[in-house]
Amino acid sequence: MDSDIDGLDRIDRKILTILQADGRITTTELAERIGLSATAAAERVKRLTRDGFIVGYRAELDPARIGRGxxxxxxxxxxxxxxxxxxxxxxxxxxxxxxxxxxxxxxxxxxxxxxxxxxxxxxxxxxxxxxxxxxxxxxxxxxxxxxxxxxxxxxxx
Missing domain, CATH: 3.30.70.920 (Lrp/AsnC effector binding domain/regulation of amino acid metabolism (RAM) domain)
Incomplete structure (x- = not known):
């Protein structure tokens, strides 16, 4: 894996991986999982959003439960x-x-x-x-x- 993909370092990639799996994770829990302070983690998420790496958050629905099976x-x-x-x-x-x-x-x-x-x-x-x-x-x-x-x-x- 490239060490620098479009300006992303190892921590940025880890943040994006975690957020893809759980977009509702708290900043505190995210910070613990990546080994940074909550403030530093929040700033990174803000930057990743501002720079267009994160484009939104959504709820994943069960298609069968909503009549779209x-x-x-x-x-x-x-x-x-x-x-x-x-x-x-x-x-x-x-x-x-x-x-x-x-x-x-x-x-x-x-x-x-x-x-x-x-x-x-x-x-x-x-x-x-x-x-x-x-x-x-x-x-x-x-x-x-x-x-x-x-x-x-x-x-x-």
């Missing part, structure tokens, strides 16, 4: 690949709260969409009402997740 990935192929079609598609996707993630990709299709829905009936409605209504959509392929083998949103440092 089925995870689906949808490949989207557009009818044309031009800047105006890309822009219209991206604008519409950003407005669709049902779309958790959307990535433009290189390869045999244009976008990969991630969404969570209640069940297959809900997915069918999502496909018809949201995905196929997006501008420029020519074709889709859906992959319903049968088992989440590894879900990890923490970045290795």
């Amino acid at each position: 089925l995870l689906v990935f949808v490949e989207v192929l557009l009818d044309r690949t031009s800047p105006d079609v890309f822009d219209a598609f991206a604008t519409a996707v950003r407005r669709a709260p049902e779309v958790m993630e959307c990535h433009m990709v290189a390869g045999g299709f244009d976008y990969l969409i991630k969404s969570r829905v209640r069940d297959m009936a809900a997915y069918r409605r999502f496909l018809a009402d949201v995905i196929l209504a997006l501008p420029g959509v020519r074709e889709t392929r859906t992959y319903a997740v049968m088992e989440e083998v590894k879900t990890f949103d923490r970045l290795p440092l």
